[in-house]
Amino acid sequence: xxxxxxxxxxxxxxxxxxxxxxxxxxxxxxxxxxxxxxxxxxxxxxxxxxxxxxxxxxxxxxxxxxxxxxxxxxxxxxxxxxxxxxxxxxxxxxxxxxxxxxxxxxxxxxxxxxxxxxxxxxxxxxxxxxxxxxxxxxxxxxxxxxxxxxxxxxxxxxxxxxxxxxxxxxxxxxxxxxxxxxxxxxxxxxxxxxxxxxxxxxxxxxxxxxxxxxxxxxxxxxxxxxxxxxxxxxxxxxxxxxxxxxxxxxxxxxxxxxxxxxxxxxxxxxxxxxxxxxxxxx
Ligand code: G3H
Ligand code: ZN
Numbered sequence: 001x002x003x004x005x006x007x008x009x010x011x012x013x014x015x016x017x018x019x020x021x022x023x024x025x026x027x028x029x030x031x032x033x034x035x036x037x038x039x040x041x042x043x044x045x046x047x048x049x050x051x052x053x054x055x056x057x058x059x060x061x062x063x064x065x066x067x068x069x070x071x072x073x074x075x076x077x078x079x080x081x082x083x084x085x086x087x088x089x090x091x092x093x094x095x096x097x098x099x100x101x102x103x104x105x106x107x108x109x110x111x112x113x114x115x116x117x118x119x120x121x122x123x124x125x126x127x128x129x130x131x132x133x134x135x136x137x138x139x140x141x142x143x144x145x146x147x148x149x150x151x152x153x154x155x156x157x158x159x160x161x162x163x164x165x166x167x168x169x170x171x172x173x174x175x176x177x178x179x180x181x182x183x184x185x186x187x188x189x190x191x192x193x194x195x196x197x198x199x200x201x202x203x204x205x206x207x208x209x210x211x212x213x214x215x216x217x218x219x220x221x222x223x224x225x226x227x228x229x230x231x232x233x234x235x236x237x238x239x240x241x242x243x244x245x246x247x248x249x250x251x252x253x254x255x256x257x258x259x260x261x262x263x264x265x266x267x268x269x270x271x272x273x274x275x276x277x278x279x280x281x282x
Contacts, residue, residue: 003072006080006102006132009044010169010202010225018276019205019220022046022082023268024230025064026053029261031071033233036261037268038077043276045268046102047072048228050084051091061091065098082134084228092122095131102132104171104204112157119165127166134204134226135167152191155198162201169226171204174219179231180210187215189222196223204228209235213274220275229271236263 013020023034025047038045047068054061065081072079080101086092087106095103103126107118119135126133137153153172162170172195175187185207195203202225208216209231216227240263241256250256 001073001076001078003069003099003101004044004078004080006046006082007168009046009078009080010132012044013276014202014225016276016279017220018279019216019225019227020044020046021268021272021275022048022084022226022228023233023271024048024050024053024084024228025068026056026234027257028067028071029237029257030233030264031068033261033264034268035071035075035077035079037265037272038079039075040265041269041272041276042077043272043279044078044080045272046080046082046226048082048084048230049100050230051086051088051106054091061094061098065100069099086122089122089125092125095126096129100131102134104134104136106136106171108136108171112161116161116164119161119167123166123168132168133166134169134171135161135165136171136206137161137173152188153195155191155194158195159198159200162199167201169202169204170199171206171228172199174205176205176207176211178207180207181231181235183210183212185210185212185215187211187219189215189218192219192222192224202226208232208271213270216271216274217277227271227275229268232267232271233264236260236267239263 025031083095083100083103085106105122107115123133151173176185204226205224206228208227208229237260240259
């Protein structure tokens with residue numbers, strides 16, 4: 001089916017008191033795995049391309065973005081396409097033509113006032129071009145971004161930040177951090193509840209690979225509406241490949257990439273069903 005707008009997917013998740021799973025794409029197999037898991041579970045999902053993934057593909061956005069659009073349009077699932085952790089206006093401005101339905105602009109390493117100014121300007125541009133817009137608020141006065149371990153988002157600052165920037169969604173720092181390879185993060189669920197009361201827009205959890213499934217479900221109950229997952233797919237991908245590469249006669253990449261894709265599909269499906277308990281086909 002055609003791409004579904006991120007605004008619709010987020011609104012639906014919020015009104016159902018569930019969360020939308022958003023999964024990072026690096027290779028075509030990642031995109032295929034996310035679409036298959038969404039079909040299998042009967043649940044919507046977002047495919048995300050990060051600025052780092054664009055850099056990996058030689059700084060070119062279009063090849064991976066076009067592949068994602070094709071995968072989404074060939075799927076029966078409701079899928080959107082999100083450009084993640086964008087730090088430059090140059091990349092932001094490529095998003096609409098490349099088919100994206102939303103963007104996350106990450107100025108969280110700037111100090112507060114500079115973050116507000118850069119984010120508000122990016123949000124206005126995104127809205128003028130029909131994109132749902134996610135922002136990130138870093139540590140108070142800090143330089144380390146919102147997802148370094150130990151960093152926390154302050155609820156009243158978060159509310160002011162959203163009002164000042166006109167963001168549609170806010171990435172918050174509540175105990176997770178990026179690229180964890182073990183599910184041993186401890187979320188601050190009370191802070192999520194406070195943030196959900198203070199901030200009028202949907203809250204986004206980044207670095208969700210390190211969060212145990214039980215806590216992901218609790219985070220949704222506490223008020224998280226979008227859950228970003230990247231590393232978990234890569235753990236599944238690499239684990240499957242590592243297991244079969246001991247066979248010297250195995251040289252056809254389709255043999256091991258198929259196993260990697262299946263492993264990622266299972267990982268995505270597990271997250272999706274955790275975020276929308278009691279629904280879907282899974
Ligand atoms: O924006 C993407 C996510 O925050 C991914 O984080 O790779 O730690 O799951 P993760
Ligand atoms: Zn992130």
